Amino acid sequence: MSGKLFIVGTPIGNLDDMSKRAIDTLNLVDFIACEDTRVTIRLLNHFGIKKKLVSFHEFSPKEKEEKIIHELKDGKKIALVSDAGMPLISDPGYELVRRCIEEDIEVTVVPGPSAFVCALVLSGQNTYSFVFEGFLPKNKRVKREKLESLKYEKRTLIFYEAPHKLLDTLSQMAEIFGEEREISIVKEITKVHESVMLTNLSKAIEFFKQNPPKGEYVLVVRGYEDAKEKEQENNIELIREKLNEKLLQGFSKKEAARMVADELKLPKNKVYKIMVESSDAIKKE
16 A cells, blocks of 8 residues: 655744644654755754654655655655755655656645745735746856746746845846836745845845845746836726716716717727726726
8 A cells, every 4th residue: 555745844934834734744754855854853853853854855866766656655654845845846856746646646735834925925016927937047148048038027027046146136137127127025034034125126236235145035026017008007097087087977888988088089989998898897996
């Protein structure tokens, strides 16, 4: 009978974020596969958990994965953890999970914190649609190519960055995305010195030239906005406001559309179309 693989989220800074279920799971399993045994042993010691640790990271030989699969097939219960946060997110492990699924070995997740999700909700940027890129490539040419490919991405962009690379990354972003592109710089999430800076790329560069970066950073960059689309969107909001004013004054939809079209010198059919498409929103106003 096959065992079970538990993907266990761990705190990203504040140990009070460790869930009871995560603690119970680590106490239950036969052993724990972890990114760095020196980091994980401190977590286990804090919660009084005594379990065998096996290192499993991006440089682990293929034999390590085979060994874990063999142990799972032999009925063992194994937990997979990273140094902090959710395993597999900017960390290795998806190949192991895929193998388990393909070989009909049960896999479950014990949810925990994730730095990029926490940074996004703290950032003040659009949270409805986003792209998580993790760490940018180390090679300068490949890094530039990656940023170039994201220049016109309209969704919010999220990156991890180390302090010694932060200024270089911000400078490349300013060159490619434009100095005025808005960015939220989040650091030390859940820790004592947690902070969020909402600014643009130009001001961020000047700040970090004067204040050398310290700690781990999450960069949350506003998505690309086409100037014409933005202007059109603003115009639609203005039309909606004008239509709402006329409706509140007691005019019919047709009368309101005609009056607003005359006032703003726009085609009546365009204004009426906006009226129909925005009817629910206009009513709420």
